[in-house]
Amino acid sequence: MLEIAIKGSKKYWIWLGALLAVMTAAFAVYIDQFMNGLMITGMSRDVSWGFYIANFTFLVGVAAGGVMVVIPYYLHNYEKFHRITILGEFLAVASLIMCLMFIVADLGQPTRMLNVLLYPTPNSMLFWDMCVLNGYLFLNIVIGWKVLEAERNQVKPPEWTKPLIYLSIPFAIGIHTVTAYLYCGLPGRGFWLTAILAPRFLASAFAAGPSFLILLCYIVRKFTKFDPGWEAMQTLSKIVCYALIANVFFFFCEVFVVFYSKIPGHMSHIKYLFFGLHGHDALVPWMWTSMTLMFVAIGLLLVPALRNNQTLLPFTCIMVFVGTWIDKSLGMISGGFVPSPLHHVTEYIPTVQEVVISLGVLATGLLILTVLFKLAATVKEEVRG
Amino acid sequence: MKKSRKSFLKKSRRSFLKAAGISAVAIGAAPAIKAVAVASGGGSASSIPVVSPKAEALTAKRWGMVIDTSKITDEVVEGVTAACRNAHNIPDFTIEPDAEKYPNTRPAKKMQEIKWIWEEHYQYAFPEMEDEFLAEKYKSLPFLVTCNHCKNAPCVQACPTKATFKREDGIVIMDFHRCIGCRFCMAACPYGSRSFNFRDSRPFIEKINPEFPVRSKGVVEKCNLCAERLAKGEQPACVEASEGAIVVGDLENPESEVRVLLNENYAIRRKQELGTEPSVYYIM
Amino acid sequence: MSKNAIIAGLVVFVIAALFPFWFNIGGTNAAPEIELSAKAKAAKKCVLDKYDMRANHMTILDDWRDSVVRDSDRMYKSTNGKEFEMSLSTGENSCLGCHTDKEKFCDRCHNYASVAPYCWECHTDPKEVTQ
Ligand code: SF4
Ligand code: SF4
Ligand code: SF4
Numbered sequence: 001m002l003e004i005a006i007k008g009s010k011k012y013w014i015w016l017g018a019l020l021a022v023m024t025a026a027f028a029v030y031i032d033q034f035m036n037g038l039m040i041t042g043m044s045r046d047v048s049w050g051f052y053i054a055n056f057t058f059l060v061g062v063a064a065g066g067v068m069v070v071i072p073y074y075l076h077n078y079e080k081f082h083r084i085t086i087l088g089e090f091l092a093v094a095s096l097i098m099c100l101m102f103i104v105a106d107l108g109q110p111t112r113m114l115n116v117l118l119y120p121t122p123n124s125m126l127f128w129d130m131c132v133l134n135g136y137l138f139l140n141i142v143i144g145w146k147v148l149e150a151e152r153n154q155v156k157p158p159e160w161t162k163p164l165i166y167l168s169i170p171f172a173i174g175i176h177t178v179t180a181y182l183y184c185g186l187p188g189r190g191f192w193l194t195a196i197l198a199p200r201f202l203a204s205a206f207a208a209g210p211s212f213l214i215l216l217c218y219i220v221r222k223f224t225k226f227d228p229g230w231e232a233m234q235t236l237s238k239i240v241c242y243a244l245i246a247n248v249f250f251f252f253c254e255v256f257v258v259f260y261s262k263i264p265g266h267m268s269h270i271k272y273l274f275f276g277l278h279g280h281d282a283l284v285p286w287m288w289t290s291m292t293l294m295f296v297a298i299g300l301l302l303v304p305a306l307r308n309n310q311t312l313l314p315f316t317c318i319m320v321f322v323g324t325w326i327d328k329s330l331g332m333i334s335g336g337f338v339p340s341p342l343h344h345v346t347e348y349i350p351t352v353q354e355v356v357i358s359l360g361v362l363a364t365g366l367l368i369l370t371v372l373f374k375l376a377a378t379v380k381e382e383v384r385g
Numbered sequence: 386m387k388k389s390r391k392s393f394l395k396k397s398r399r400s401f402l403k404a405a406g407i408s409a410v411a412i413g414a415a416p417a418i419k420a421v422a423v424a425s426g427g428g429s430a431s432s433i434p435v436v437s438p439k440a441e442a443l444t445a446k447r448w449g450m451v452i453d454t455s456k457i458t459d460e461v462v463e464g465v466t467a468a469c470r471n472a473h474n475i476p477d478f479t480i481e482p483d484a485e486k487y488p489n490t491r492p493a494k495k496m497q498e499i500k501w502i503w504e505e506h507y508q509y510a511f512p513e514m515e516d517e518f519l520a521e522k523y524k525s526l527p528f529l530v531t532c533n534h535c536k537n538a539p540c541v542q543a544c545p546t547k548a549t550f551k552r553e554d555g556i557v558i559m560d561f562h563r564c565i566g567c568r569f570c571m572a573a574c575p576y577g578s579r580s581f582n583f584r585d586s587r588p589f590i591e592k593i594n595p596e597f598p599v600r601s602k603g604v605v606e607k608c609n610l611c612a613e614r615l616a617k618g619e620q621p622a623c624v625e626a627s628e629g630a631i632v633v634g635d636l637e638n639p640e641s642e643v644r645v646l647l648n649e650n651y652a653i654r655r656k657q658e659l660g661t662e663p664s665v666y667y668i669m
Numbered sequence: 670m671s672k673n674a675i676i677a678g679l680v681v682f683v684i685a686a687l688f689p690f691w692f693n694i695g696g697t698n699a700a701p702e703i704e705l706s707a708k709a710k711a712a713k714k715c716v717l718d719k720y721d722m723r724a725n726h727m728t729i730l731d732d733w734r735d736s737v738v739r740d741s742d743r744m745y746k747s748t749n750g751k752e753f754e755m756s757l758s759t760g761e762n763s764c765l766g767c768h769t770d771k772e773k774f775c776d777r778c779h780n781y782a783s784v785a786p787y788c789w790e791c792h793t794d795p796k797e798v799t800q
Binding site: 039041049107109110112121123126127182183264337343 | 576
């Protein structure tokens with residue numbers, strides 16, 4: 001089946017070439033990081049995680065978001081999603097590979113990575129996160145591939161894929177829950193120490209993932225003859241709407257608890273993010289942008305006429321995507337570290353190198369995504385064809 | 386991988402004897418135990434190598450530290466931090482690296498500094514106890530903070546490789562060989578006690594102490610309660626330099642100096658409400 | 670593809686694969702002379718006997734580091750009755766305490782065998798750092 005990937009139009013190759021160029025540039029910067037250490041990043045003693053882990057967290061969400069097409073289709077036999085489940089699964093694959101790359105980019109001693117397996121430590125959430133992430137990646141590769149192959153040969157997918165598909169559903173919830181547990185089980189980090197964190201992560205994931213999927217549907221429609229179906233996209237946009245409302249609702253629950261109880265250790269983080277603390281306010285404009293984007297998007301998604309507007313929907317989706325990205329990656333990580341446990345304020349601003357390496361990871365993910373989507377679209381064209 | 390390799394080492398004399406005893410009982414040959422015990426304990430060559438702590442090592446059931454805040458002056462702070470720095474090859478990013486020995490060293494970022502014990506003011510050392518009407522003397526008093534060697538250490542719980550672990554005697558210590566530099570422990574520590582090696586720090590160590598290794602880039606480090614000195618029967622470097630302000634000893638032993646101090650004085654611990662059970666006490 | 674092209678390709682491959690041999694042609698490949706320090710000569714016995722040491726010192730060091738760091742056992746009594754401090758470089762009774770010249774003892778052989786043990790990223794040669 002892979003041979004499909006090496007037959008493409010000129011545009012296809014230019015796009016892949018551009019991605020490869022970004023990847024090469026980023027790799028060169030990564031070599032510098034590998035040789036000289038994480039000193040090239042903007043991270044510090046107080047803010048010890050930054051852009052890499054932030055993007056990792058967000059992309060785990062995008063990966064988990066794929067389950068929002070799997071559940072309706074496989075559990076509720078929602079036929080309209082028949083054509084896009086594969087897109088959801090492949091999106092999960094690409095996102096997970098990016099997640100793993102971000103983790104490796106963040107390690108101080110990447111060559112010792114396998115120590116996590118050599119000395120398995122069940123009391124560490126990072127160990128479990130590694131297990132579920134790899135498990136979910138494996139499931140999605142197998143399922144996506146087998147289902148697509150079956151479709152190409154116009155037979156039913158093998159029976160043994162069914163249990164795997166059902167298994168992938170708890171795994172999808174699992175990856176994001178465990179990723180939230182990385183943060184929310186740490187005493188002394190008031191911003192993360194809240195039971196709402198995992199639900200909030202899931203809600204924002206179910207908004208970000210499907211909204212990105214809608215955007216991808218537009219792109220697929222534009223560049224291939226395969227049409228994922230407007231109705232499926234409309235259903236997705238409703239899912240995005242509900243999830244986004246839940247995300248904002250959970251956030252307000254958090255804000256209420258924190259500001260009504262007035263516990264200083266919990267208030268200071270949110271104050272820093274939205275109003276600045278002791279004159280440090282690098283994230284204030286970002287956080288308000290995020291809030292505005294999410295609110296406007298909710299408005300645009302709630303009104304049926306606006307939601308069903310084919311030209312408006314992609315812009316709404318971009319708003320959702322950017323809004324949740326700022327909220328969850330920039331805000332969530334920096335917010336947890338500032339102020340520090342000793343209540344010092346050290347701000348974090350990523351360096352150019354950090355951003356370039358991150359772009360390289362994203363380019364790799366997009367490359368994988370392009371190839372996988374091309375496979376899917378071509379097979380679907382062939383079958384219908 | 387590790388398991389398949391030939392190991393030259395028996396865990397310890399005790400566990401070897403235990404193993405020998407069990408196998409001897411299994412074959413019903415009790416006298417064999419005695420024979421082995423004599424062979425390995427008697428100073429002459431034995432058939433397997435034996436490892437043990439040094440005879441002069443200081444030991445405790447649970448190590449703890451008591452800091453008398455009334456004895457901490459600026460000079461003491463200076464002496465203590467310098468002692469720890471010199472004992473453990475901790476870099477000082479404010480110095481200018483030797484251009485001949487380390488050409489092309491990139492400038493260091495202050496925010497990526499490394500410190501094991503350092504000065505804080507009261508409202509930072511005890512942020513949750515901030516008080517508008519706190520006695521003036523406390524506001525300006527220098528406090529010393531370091532790793533608390535928590536009984537329920539969140540850093541140990543978080544580490545995915547057991548590179549940070551708790552010894553039987555309560556010291557929370559790092560295995561630099563194993564650390565992958567994920568910095569999960571730094572996020573987990575509620576006291577900001579840990580530092581990460583963002584770079585190779587050698588150029589910023591004024592004089593390398595051959596008694597202790599330096600660190601490679603990419604690993605985390607923190608106070609190890611001078612385990613390497615306790616093992617030789619010496620007091621921690623900061624204790625020696627503190628002019629009596631810092632005392633370490635066995636918290637579980639009611640006769641120990643630290644327990645006597647805790648009995649006679651009012652002492653507090655940092656962020657006690659988190660349940661991490663710090664082993665560092667501050668006499669107020 | 671023509672037969673000739675395939676053969677030409679194979680030849681190129683074989684030549685490339687044998688690169689390490691071409692590269693070393695003409696160089697002197699004699700094993701280096703290891704010099705024992707006076708102290709090591711006088712001590713006569715090492716942790717294990719010579720050939721065992723040569724083959725297995727890295728495993729011993731690996732065991733030692735776990736023993737010291739994780740079990741806080743720092744002394745090692747060898748089967749030959751001698752006691753050692755389980756340390757690469759600290760103290761009179763450690764490896765470098767006896768084999769005082771790292772360059773002539775460790776490095777020569779490591780260089781010859783093209784191994785670059787990263788022990789030295791952290792552990793220091795006392796001679797080098799105190800001068
Ligand atoms: S103070 Fe921090 S680093 Fe030290 S034991 Fe407690 S949690 Fe770990
Ligand atoms: S940085 Fe090192 S010590 Fe800290 S959690 Fe990761 S592996 Fe463990
Ligand atoms: S006990 Fe040792 S390592 Fe810890 S702060 Fe004191 S001198 Fe430094």
